[in-house]
Amino acid sequence: MSEQEKLPEKEKNFSEWYHELIRRTLIDQRYPFQGFLVYRPLGAEMFSRAINILEELLRERRHQKVYFPSLIPEKLLKKEEHHIMGVAHEVFWVTNAGKTNLEEPAALRPTSETAMYEMLRYWIRSWRDLPLKIFQSCSVFRYETKHTRPLIRDREILWNEAHTSHASMEEAEEQIKEGIEIYTKLYEKLAIPHIWIDVITGVFAGAESAKEAYTIFPDGRMLEMGSVNNLGQRFSRAFDIKFKTRDEKEDYVYQTCYGVSERILSAIVAVHGDNFGLVIPPEIAPIQIVLIPIFYKEDREEVLKETYKLKEKISKETEYRIVLDDNEEQTPGEKFYKWELYGVPLRIELGKKDIEKGGITIVRRDIKKKEFVENKKIIEKIKFLFEDITRNMQKRAKEYHESKIVFAKKIENIPKVINENKVAKIVWCGDIECASKIEKQVNSVFVGKAIDEKADGSCIWCGKTGKFYGYVGKTY
Amino acid sequence: MSEQEKLPEKEKNFSEWYHELIRRTLIDQRYPFQGFLVYRPLGAEMFSRAINILEELLRERRHQKVYFPSLIPEKLLKKEEHHIMGVAHEVFWVTNAGKTNLEEPAALRPTSETAMYEMLRYWIRSWRDLPLKIFQSCSVFRYETKHTRPLIRDREILWNEAHTSHASMEEAEEQIKEGIEIYTKLYEKLAIPHIWIDVITGVFAGAESAKEAYTIFPDGRMLEMGSVNNLGQRFSRAFDIKFKTRDEKEDYVYQTCYGVSERILSAIVAVHGDNFGLVIPPEIAPIQIVLIPIFYKEDREEVLKETYKLKEKISKETEYRIVLDDNEEQTPGEKFYKWELYGVPLRIELGKKDIEKGGITIVRRDIKKKEFVENKKIIEKIKFLFEDITRNMQKRAKEYHESKIVFAKKIENIPKVINENKVAKIVWCGDIECASKIEKQVNSVFVGKAIDEKADGSCIWCGKTGKFYGYVGKTY
Numbered sequence: 001m002s003e004q005e006k007l008p009e010k011e012k013n014f015s016e017w018y019h020e021l022i023r024r025t026l027i028d029q030r031y032p033f034q035g036f037l038v039y040r041p042l043g044a045e046m047f048s049r050a051i052n053i054l055e056e057l058l059r060e061r062r063h064q065k066v067y068f069p070s071l072i073p074e075k076l077l078k079k080e081e082h083h084i085m086g087v088a089h090e091v092f093w094v095t096n097a098g099k100t101n102l103e104e105p106a107a108l109r110p111t112s113e114t115a116m117y118e119m120l121r122y123w124i125r126s127w128r129d130l131p132l133k134i135f136q137s138c139s140v141f142r143y144e145t146k147h148t149r150p151l152i153r154d155r156e157i158l159w160n161e162a163h164t165s166h167a168s169m170e171e172a173e174e175q176i177k178e179g180i181e182i183y184t185k186l187y188e189k190l191a192i193p194h195i196w197i198d199v200i201t202g203v204f205a206g207a208e209s210a211k212e213a214y215t216i217f218p219d220g221r222m223l224e225m226g227s228v229n230n231l232g233q234r235f236s237r238a239f240d241i242k243f244k245t246r247d248e249k250e251d252y253v254y255q256t257c258y259g260v261s262e263r264i265l266s267a268i269v270a271v272h273g274d275n276f277g278l279v280i281p282p283e284i285a286p287i288q289i290v291l292i293p294i295f296y297k298e299d300r301e302e303v304l305k306e307t308y309k310l311k312e313k314i315s316k317e318t319e320y321r322i323v324l325d326d327n328e329e330q331t332p333g334e335k336f337y338k339w340e341l342y343g344v345p346l347r348i349e350l351g352k353k354d355i356e357k358g359g360i361t362i363v364r365r366d367i368k369k370k371e372f373v374e375n376k377k378i379i380e381k382i383k384f385l386f387e388d389i390t391r392n393m394q395k396r397a398k399e400y401h402e403s404k405i406v407f408a409k410k411i412e413n414i415p416k417v418i419n420e421n422k423v424a425k426i427v428w429c430g431d432i433e434c435a436s437k438i439e440k441q442v443n444s445v446f447v448g449k450a451i452d453e454k455a456d457g458s459c460i461w462c463g464k465t466g467k468f469y470g471y472v473g474k475t476y
Numbered sequence: 477m478s479e480q481e482k483l484p485e486k487e488k489n490f491s492e493w494y495h496e497l498i499r500r501t502l503i504d505q506r507y508p509f510q511g512f513l514v515y516r517p518l519g520a521e522m523f524s525r526a527i528n529i530l531e532e533l534l535r536e537r538r539h540q541k542v543y544f545p546s547l548i549p550e551k552l553l554k555k556e557e558h559h560i561m562g563v564a565h566e567v568f569w570v571t572n573a574g575k576t577n578l579e580e581p582a583a584l585r586p587t588s589e590t591a592m593y594e595m596l597r598y599w600i601r602s603w604r605d606l607p608l609k610i611f612q613s614c615s616v617f618r619y620e621t622k623h624t625r626p627l628i629r630d631r632e633i634l635w636n637e638a639h640t641s642h643a644s645m646e647e648a649e650e651q652i653k654e655g656i657e658i659y660t661k662l663y664e665k666l667a668i669p670h671i672w673i674d675v676i677t678g679v680f681a682g683a684e685s686a687k688e689a690y691t692i693f694p695d696g697r698m699l700e701m702g703s704v705n706n707l708g709q710r711f712s713r714a715f716d717i718k719f720k721t722r723d724e725k726e727d728y729v730y731q732t733c734y735g736v737s738e739r740i741l742s743a744i745v746a747v748h749g750d751n752f753g754l755v756i757p758p759e760i761a762p763i764q765i766v767l768i769p770i771f772y773k774e775d776r777e778e779v780l781k782e783t784y785k786l787k788e789k790i791s792k793e794t795e796y797r798i799v800l801d802d803n804e805e806q807t808p809g810e811k812f813y814k815w816e817l818y819g820v821p822l823r824i825e826l827g828k829k830d831i832e833k834g835g836i837t838i839v840r841r842d843i844k845k846k847e848f849v850e851n852k853k854i855i856e857k858i859k860f861l862f863e864d865i866t867r868n869m870q871k872r873a874k875e876y877h878e879s880k881i882v883f884a885k886k887i888e889n890i891p892k893v894i895n896e897n898k899v900a901k902i903v904w905c906g907d908i909e910c911a912s913k914i915e916k917q918v919n920s921v922f923v924g925k926a927i928d929e930k931a932d933g934s935c936i937w938c939g940k941t942g943k944f945y946g947y948v949g950k951t952y
Binding site: 028030031032033036037038039040041043044045047048064065066067068069070071072073075076088089090091092093094095096097098099100105106108115118119122123128134136138139141143145156158329 | 575
């Protein structure tokens with residue numbers, strides 16, 4: 001597909017639209033090692049801005065940044081039995097270096113529990129050292145045997161992982177709530193609507209329980225884009241992380257961990273993008289404003305001069321990230337097309353007519369609305385528009401998300417909901433047996449139960465009193 | 477050595493001082509895989525703040541952030557012959573995944589030329605695509621056969637690497653100057669004095685020429701802490717990165733690359749630290765101000781209240797990173813000791829007496845000077861002090877650095893200079909033969925010639941007209 005051709009239609013051909021759009025803007029899949037992505041500048045910058053926001057949220061809640069090695073000696077990786085059972089089949093192994101065979105193979109970290117917890121033994125001695133909350137932003141590696149899918153299922157995963165240790169199970173449970181709050185704030189800033197689910201099956205390898213955040217894509221499939229896990233004492237027992245309690249006894253610490261990956265990029269694309277390209281939330285847009293001079297031969301110099309002056313004014317009075325596109329090898333139309341594809345939140349056009357009228361033309365990307373703004377009001381207007389764009393993106397995405405969840409009263413209704421590219425919300429009694437029977441009957445996934453809503457009705461399978469809402473549908 | 481014991485003396489026992497100080501503050505070396513460091517919060521935060529400064533400098537000069545895979549298939553790594561000859565002996569190889577033997581082994585990147593340049597083939601078509609300047613911050617891996625040394629020679633290296641492609645050799649040469657300027661700005665912000673050297677031997681594997689920045693440690697050894705390489709067309713020919721020139725011909729691009737690693741942390745420690753601990757330049761200090769309430773039982777509440785108010789005031793009126801240490805299990809003296817060890821630039825003490833006198837006591841870390849500041853002048857004073865601390869750290873480090881370079885007129889003088897833990901500056905004719913004879917004679921390293929100073933004298937070895945200054949000494 002040529003770069004100038006229209007994108008496939010998002011609603012009709014979601015998968016083609018998604019792959020074509022990220023190919024043109026965020027990533028390059030031609031690297032000769034399957035499942036390993038190259039992040040182009042827009043992809044790398046967007047992701048690192050999102051991660052910066054997350055790191056600030058973590059620091060505000062007293063998490064400390066650290067960095068642990070990428071390589072994990074085999075004996076560490078194998079210390080916790082549930083963990084190694086869960087990850088063994090997808091671990092990359094380093095066996096040689098130069099011409100030497102390593103004495104012990106080392107895993108490319110699939111996640112960092114086993115690297116970190118080996119050291120927490122030394123860092124934690126007493127209840128005074130608790131809670132200990134650390135995080136790192138790094139790559140992890142998984143030899144996915146499933147079909148890889150860019151920004152959704154990659155073999156090198158870019159992520160941020162947080163790990164906390166506590167003096168009691170109650171504190172660990174409280175921490176789970178804090179983890180959920182932090183991620184919820186992040187998703188809000190990215191304007192990504194989501195549901196939090198208490199996972200029924202497929203909990204992280206080594207965890208006792210897990211909560212996961214899902215958003216729903218236009219094709220009706222749910223994307224898990226963050227998980228918060230209660231590890232209890234499984235790892236602390238395996239790694240011998242003991243502490244002196246307040247009453248001078250000894251106990252193993254209680255741990256949690258949570259992570260967010262490059263899937264948030266995929267969610268930003270899928271949730272906000274349209275048939276013209278990306279729509280990037282202003283806060284993480286690497287370029288927030290693009291300035292395009294519009295001139296004919298006879299007024300070229302005047303318009304260019306005014307455009308440069310305008311750029312200087314905005315750069316001086318604000319901290320917005322602004323680019324002036326004065327490339328004369330492209331027409332204004334070609335530039336509009338390009339910057340819309342790249343999702344820049346605001347476009348400012350400046351031509352002879354605008355100058356005569358004493359103002360500029362601003363076009364916002366989210367609703368593609370154009371308006372004339374007087375010179376005096378430019379800064380104030382831009383500020384307003386960024387806030388309004390964020391609000392509108394949140395609102396629009398939320399409404400769409402809600403429209404994708406359909407309450408199903410009877411089991412027979414579920415397939416219809418799923419066929420319409422939606423997710424079925426049902427009442428569930430809490431019995432795993434019922435969950436797995438529902439899954440088999442409708443050939444879909446029962447992802448889990450809503451964490452913050454109590455149901456009042458009868459279980460869709462067994463008819464007994466249902467205390468929970470569950471979600472059934474397709475997942476990535 | 478216990479945490480409470482005094483540090484070894486920096487000038488007398490530099491190596492012990494260095495290892496003990498970083499062990500207490502920045503890193504943990506107990507990870508069970510030799511040469512792989514764990515970065516504690518202070519180390520991780522300092523490094524990421526330094527890298528953020530560098531990334532901003534790169535963006536200002538139109539370098540774009542990207543991210544390329546950590547794994548490089550063997551056939552790519554082997555494409556450029558000088559490169560593979562230089563790196564082969566220190567590459568970590570991934571050979572298995574899960575239970576599968578990979579069809580082709582993949583290298584853990586020792587540096588990213590061969591990953592990136594494989595893709596630049598697709599990204600560069602015409603002179604219009606040039607210059608193309610990209611960078612990434614990531615880990616690289618080298619199975620060092622030399623003795624590892626924390627933050628100086630590690631097997632997992634944290635770094636930032638930039639790669640540029642140009643339409644002519646002249647443009648590439650200009651880019652080398654820009655690379656040097658960017659790094660010089662970074663070192664200035666970190667207050668690290670340095671000399672830029674045109675490397676004579678030991679150029680980066682695949683480069684045609686290299687400039688390196690060195691700083692001198694108290695033990696007289698030079699630390700290379702950044703290199704800027706001209707790759708010419710070696711890689712572009714091997715990777716077939718061709719472009720259409722302005723006059724419709726075809727040529728291979730001309731490339732440069734440059735990198736800075738965690739060695740900058742080591743330089744910050746060695747250059748600025750003293751017998752009490754770290755001295756961190758204010759701009760990258762994760763904590764810039766520590767507030768310590770000083771009270772007796774009878775005035776505890778009043779002093780605490782005022783301290784909280786002061787913290788709120790500073791946080792509201794400035795963006796300084798401030799911590800209030802109200803831990804009541806430590807005495808003020810213990811806290812002074814701790815925060816001095818951690819290198820926090822400013823300490824504010826607030827006690828009953830200060831309150832009565834209508835002010836606070838500020839102690840700056842660099843010269844440990846204490847002064848009383850009236851309430852009205854606090855913000856203004858802090859701002860002044862941060863600037864003054866940076867200036868003073870730059871000046872003091874520069875003077876020390878200059879005192880470590882001694883001009884040697886005769887070859888017989890060099891050993892004495894080196895024995896005094898200094899570096900010999902000599903006149904050199906430019907003949908490689910002379911350089912290697914000098915090295916042998918004095919059993920030290922001739923690191924290269926000064927890039928921005930022309931000599932006027934006779935070569936210290938052959939006596940012919942010497943056009944260059946060279947540096948001879950010990951290196952890390």
